[in-house]
Amino acid sequence: MTQPDLHALLDRDSAQAELFDLLRIPSVSSDSTRKDAMVQTAEALRAKLQGLGFSARVEATAGHPIVYAEHLQAPGKPTLLVYGHYDVQPEDPVEEWVSPPFEPEVREGRIYARGATDDKGQAYAHVRGAELLMKAGELPVNLKFLLEGEEEIGSPNLEPYLESHKDELKCDVIVISDGSRFAKDVPTVTYGLRGLAYIEVRVQGASRDLHSGSYGGAAPNPINALCDIMAQLKDDQGRITVPGFYDSVIPLTEEERQMWANLPHSDEEFAASIGVSALPGEEGYTVLERIWGRPTLDVNGIWGGFQGEGSKTVIAAKAGAKISCRLVPGQDPIAVTKALMDYIPTLAPAGVQVEVIDHHGGQPVKFDLDSPFIKAADRALERVYGKPAAFGRTGGSIPIVADFARILGAPVLLVDLGLNEDGLHSPNESFAQEDYFNGILTSAYLMQEIALASESE
Amino acid sequence: MTQPDLHALLDRDSAQAELFDLLRIPSVSSDSTRKDAMVQTAEALRAKLQGLGFSARVEATAGHPIVYAEHLQAPGKPTLLVYGHYDVQPEDPVEEWVSPPFEPEVREGRIYARGATDDKGQAYAHVRGAELLMKAGELPVNLKFLLEGEEEIGSPNLEPYLESHKDELKCDVIVISDGSRFAKDVPTVTYGLRGLAYIEVRVQGASRDLHSGSYGGAAPNPINALCDIMAQLKDDQGRITVPGFYDSVIPLTEEERQMWANLPHSDEEFAASIGVSALPGEEGYTVLERIWGRPTLDVNGIWGGFQGEGSKTVIAAKAGAKISCRLVPGQDPIAVTKALMDYIPTLAPAGVQVEVIDHHGGQPVKFDLDSPFIKAADRALERVYGKPAAFGRTGGSIPIVADFARILGAPVLLVDLGLNEDGLHSPNESFAQEDYFNGILTSAYLMQEIALASESE
Known part of the structure; x- marks a missing residue:
């Protein structure tokens, strides 16, 4: 017809x-x-x-x-x-x-x-x-x-x-x-x-905000501690350090890598489209492979202490961050979330308490x-x-x-x-x-x- | 009278x-x-x-x-x-x-x-x-x-x-x-x-907030970058890594250390007074020595990305932190601020831009x-x-x-x-x-x- x-x-x-x-x-x-x-x-x-x-x-x-x-x-x-x-x-x-x-x-x-x-x-x-x-x-x-x-x-x-x-x-x-x-x-x-595992990390130092002069040098600083923890979640090749994180990842096939390599894509244009000079990530993979076929860990939000105008000499009582991992076929969000929740508290320096909260995940x-x-x-x-x-x-x-x-x-x-x-x-x-x-x-x-x-x- | x-x-x-x-x-x-x-x-x-x-x-x-x-x-x-x-x-x-x-x-x-x-x-x-x-x-x-x-x-x-x-x-x-x-x-x-040097660090990634799924794995993350930078400012003995930071510090005398050791002070009571289980700091010094006689570096505030209720899968465009150093006799706040401003940008990972702002100092x-x-x-x-x-x-x-x-x-x-x-x-x-x-x-x-x-x- x-x-x-x-x-x-x-x-x-x-x-x-x-x-x-x-x-x-x-x-x-x-x-x-x-x-x-x-x-x-x-x-x-x-x-x-x-x-x-x-x-x-x-x-x-x-x-x-x-x-x-x-x-x-x-x-x-x-x-x-x-x-x-x-x-x-x-x-x-x-x-x-x-x-x-x-x-x-x-x-x-x-x-x-x-x-x-x-x-x-x-x-x-x-x-x-x-x-x-x-x-x-x-x-x-x-x-x-x-x-x-x-x-x-x-x-x-x-x-x-x-x-x-x-x-x-x-x-x-x-x-x-x-x-x-x-x-x-x-x-x-x-x-x-990709799938998703999303958690929140809360770090508690002293029971109240402290004067950084009267206590600095001895009081645990939950913001410094949080930064130390975040920094340890990836190594200098951009790989995620959470134990077992990559174990069940299904590797990309040669066919997929070839098919993607043939797509019209320019790293320079991609970088320019978001206004950056470099596209850092896991070594050994192209940009498309990293976005489509490899898992990630990104801090989506962080907070603690004084965020206002000017300066305040305070050691905050608490700090926190939201973190998500994008997951690839083979990975299970429940298992990854558990691995994050098990691992992150082990990175806490002396004097702070770390709580990890599970937000949500997706296969x-x-x-x-x-x-x-x-x-x-x-x-x-x-x-x-x-x-x-x-x-x-x-x-x-x-x-x-x-x-x-x-x-x-x-x-x-x-x-x-x-x-x-x-x-x-x-x-x-x-x-x-x-x-x-x-x-x-x-x-x-x-x-x-x-x-x-x-x-x- | x-x-x-x-x-x-x-x-x-x-x-x-x-x-x-x-x-x-x-x-x-x-x-x-x-x-x-x-x-x-x-x-x-x-x-x-x-x-x-x-x-x-x-x-x-x-x-x-x-x-x-x-x-x-x-x-x-x-x-x-x-x-x-x-x-x-x-x-x-x-x-x-x-x-x-x-x-x-x-x-x-x-x-x-x-x-x-x-x-x-x-x-x-x-x-x-x-x-x-x-x-x-x-x-x-x-x-x-x-x-x-x-x-x-x-x-x-x-x-x-x-x-x-x-x-x-x-x-x-x-x-x-x-x-x-x-x-x-x-x-x-x-x-x-003690004296003071107070700076603010601002990290810029992409020109706008990004979806962590569409860009995660290739977009620079200014929060992760900021945490990496903060974590590198101290070593695992609690010493500050800024080049030249300790060069002009006048060491504590034996007399001072003895006089202070005789003061009524209990680490346990001090820790309990602020609700913490440990008093981390520079190795080789007592708590009083660390607070009165040794310089520090504390992050006083940090911010970036999503801080609200729930979850948001975003890679923030920018992040920032306020940092202060308490200084001891011999150190000059102008020189320390300059050392911080020179050093911190060298720690920036690829893809982000780092700006350091001088807030104020004190001798x-x-x-x-x-x-x-x-x-x-x-x-x-x-x-x-x-x-x-x-x-x-x-x-x-x-x-x-x-x-x-x-x-x-x-x-x-x-x-x-x-x-x-x-x-x-x-x-x-x-x-x-x-x-x-x-x-x-x-x-x-x-x-x-x-x-x-x-x-x-």
Whole structure:
């Protein structure tokens, strides 16, 4: 049959206006004062999907609610489950935003707002993708949406939800768009994600802040101690010193290293894009290998003592740091967290007490490059972008991807619609208008290609 | 002649009420929003001294004003110059105060307020000491007060003031009470102070905060870099690694080490008083030697990245730390600061930029134990406390003591009225009522003893 031209049918104005409405709600899942915003966002998504003819509901969890919707009117056709998250990262440091984080604004072709790309924009592209197909005639597949509100805090209630709803959620393939394409002109299918282990270290010295003159030389200094501990977590080759850390890492294959080496990538441009003069890391690996295929340890935050204007001669009573490790296939976040929690207190110098707190973790994952769904995605991307997709991994984590695959027994298709330059997790997060509109088209073509592939089986 | 009993003449109620009035004014010199409080405190001191018959004035400086007052009606008698400071440390962390820092309150015999002991309480003891002698008959010496408002920010305008007013400030001895006695039952004459070098280190990584998944493994992390730098500033014997740092240190004499070893001191009690299990520091020195006679390096504050509730997977663009070194006789703060500023950038790992900022410094000092003024102080203390004074140094700094000695050409008498347990620079700073009242008596007896000593010359 002749297919309507989806490019021509796409209503860019209303697609953008509806996304703006979502971006105006400050759905920061880690901020306990913003529970109302979470509920408001979930209700907005439910109402939209219901309006499209989905059976849709907002379901309470022990934390923030889940939006579930389904449209099952393509008998005999494959069932897709689209996962996305409507929660966003905290907006701090808020003073660094050019326009307020929850007042979306277009500047030079980009939509600026917290959550523009991660993940409101990318998730909503699928909602509008389904709407576009309906406008063109009909949805050629059965479609389910699962949109959660706790991705940025480790999705504590998603795994139990998947377990308890696994019959309802049954599907042939899971589609997730929550990442970055390799480059502006490179449509990307991602076949691997890193995992995560996130901990907090708290160091206690004296029972109160002390005068550095009256006590300096004898009082334990928890900030110096914390720095000593942090410094010992990596050696001078950039390798992590936690015992056993690398033991179960699955090494990169020669094929992967070769495939990645052929991708258009320049260390100089990459360094220039973030304004640095060098890209330090583990010796013996290229930059792409270090980001996609090797584990890391980064201190994400540190604090202690006097941070104000001027000087204060104090020995602080306490100091702390947040630390995360990105993990690669083979590594287990629970085992890595335990190794960190066992090792770090052994590094404490005399006189301080060290406490390590487990925040959250996520499994690393890797998918089969020969899957027919990956091939359908490849064709869909070629229809949108006019060129075949690149196959890479990503350094980020969607901790629940492994849960989806395990619990629902279906492959996961990672079709990234954003770009690294979108500044996800940073001030001035943005999403190119073109990427948003192409994302809607990608979603629609992907459903068509999956439907077509099932016909030819 | 028979001397009136000063103990009996001391009006404790009014001495305390007047100190409370001073403590209520939040004279935090480092806080640029509190300039009015600084002026208000200076005016209150001027008015009080003028009321006692002093010729008194508040004098503008490039920063906070100086209060100067003189009472020169004892011809032929020695002239004392009392120095003190009316500015106080910042009150943060304010949530840790039991009673508000600028609402003085007595609990269990102690006056709680920011500045209670450092230095409003100790400075005002001399004002009331002079008043007590006047009430008893007359001031037996010529007396000058110099009370500044910038001690806690390094006294940037005091040295120029001393230089430009050195004729007016001419005196036989300078008296300063701005420290802690060795112990509750040990009246103390302090013959040495440590100096100070205070810097700030700023580390810049990428030009913006980065997602630790998309960039972790290749992006420089300024927090990890800062920790690496801090950790390299001391070796595993607790010695500071800055090149040349110890070169000009005047070693402790055997006599000093013996005298200090004989003082009543228990490492266990000292550790217990600050709630720690160990007193780490430079190997080869006792705790007293490390605090009084050896230089230190302490990180006083550190910051970078995400410090909020929960987790945020970010690689921060920047991080920073405040660092101070306490210095001992022989060391020069300018030279030490230069050594720090030269050395620290050499420790920066690849990919980050390090900036070192000089905050302020102070000269270490040591005075002659055979001075007649020190002997007069010894006698005055014995009249108040019923026992001879101990001779020690202190680990703290009064950066301008060396300036006084050099510019005015007079010895400096350090008569400490407080105690370490007063918690100076900490939340819940306090001053024992008894120590305040004994301080008033000490001031009065000291003036009498100095007058008597001059008669017997």
